[in-house]
Amino acid sequence: MLTLGKIDHIHVRVADLKVALDWYERVLGMNIDTRYRHMQEGHGITMLSNPSASVRLALSEEAGEGGALPGTVAFSVGGQEFLAWIDALAGQRVRDKDGETIARDSVRDHAFFLSINFVDPFGNPFEIVSYDHTWLAAKLKLNGRGAH
Structure with missing residues (x-):
């Protein structure tokens, strides 16, 4: 688990x-x-x-465009766990704030850490981050994709 x-x-x-x-x-x-x-x-x-x-x-x-919603609680995990969380969230059909189902292409690259943002059924925002940036960027083949 x-x-x-x-x-x-x-x-x-x-x-x-x-x-x-x-x-x-x-x-x-x-x-x-x-x-x-x-x-x-x-x-x-x-x-x-x-x-x-x-x-x-x-x-x-106030606005904070493009990032996580204010009130977002961000959890930190290691690289392997980050990948497992993406797959688990996708398997449970968890959605982001725009209603899109979480997938590996939902990952955001913040230069030295990666994140995945999602909401619970009531719209409460959450984020999972990992600082295993180099390893994850290679594993996910980001090549600048998802950079925000």
Whole structure:
């Protein structure tokens, strides 16, 4: 039986990124995680983490086009498990936010990690991510396909 790894991050919608950054730093001690700088430039998502990087929030200023929906809980798994999850989700006919059934071509390439986004029967968003990027990109023959 497949199991999930840890919670990797949670997406949070904010109305004012500057105000949010100040609040999350002052109140929760979270700062911008520079390893995810490309997410801000490419997706409008600013990744924050606590000092030990054991807690991460992905902030999107209101719209957050193209990425996971705000409120998305993202789970982290290894490369082999990632492939197994894609196949299990497809086998259960799980759908993404657009109503498309999950398949291997649903994978999104974020440069140093891959993700698959889906919703439960009530529309609650989830994401499974893997940082085994090089191995998975070769295994899935991405060659830039699915890059967002």
